[in-house]
Amino acid sequence: MKKELLYEILSDSPEKTEKIGADLAKELENGDFVALVGDLGAGKTAFVRGMAEQITPGASVCSPTYAIVNEYIANGKRLCHFDIYRLNDEDDLISIGFYDYDNCIKAVEWCDKIEEALPESYYLVTILGSGEDVRNIKIEKVCTEEK
Ligand SMILES: Nc1ncnc2c1ncn2[C@@H]1O[C@H](COP(=O)(O)OP(=O)(O)O)[C@@H](O)[C@H]1O
Ligand SMILES: [Mg+2]
DSSP, X not given: OEEEEEEEEEESSHHHHHHHHHHHHHTOXXXXXEEEEOOTTSSHHHHHHHHHHHHSTTOOOOOOTTTSEEEEEEXXXXXXXXXXTTOOSHHHHXXXXXXXXXXXXXXXXXXXXXXXXXXXXXXXXXXXXXXXXXXXXXXXXXXXXXX
């Protein structure tokens, strides 16, 4: 497995976290995968809100915890925002059609819950901190392909 640190930034507000998400989204194309890891309330949804704002300005973004997936489409880019917290295993992923969402940017909260959800290469966004803490946001490019 190859892991490359792209950047590590501190965020002292939800707006800053959104901005960091928006900046990453600028670099992404349909087919890219973003795995978001962090405790409840870390700011994973805030980060994706920024991504969605970059892709479809003005869209309102809510947590997909109950809906499981929200989609944002504009200008040839499609963002699919998943929260798989309530799923248990790969069968659940299959039953929600997780693998059928292909021609899109996938942003997946709680990706560490079901290892099978991860593709061969992806962006790993790790957010440390919660509550009033300053967040540490680390963005890595992970490649698991055997070379
Ligand atoms: N620096 C920060 N970045 C992101 N969220 C923050 C920050 N500081 C405080 N918050 C608050 O933390 C909460 C993060 O919620 P959310 O994005 O839904 O987290 P998660 O999806 O990881 O459970 C929000 O209530 C937000 O206002
Ligand atoms: Mg969330």
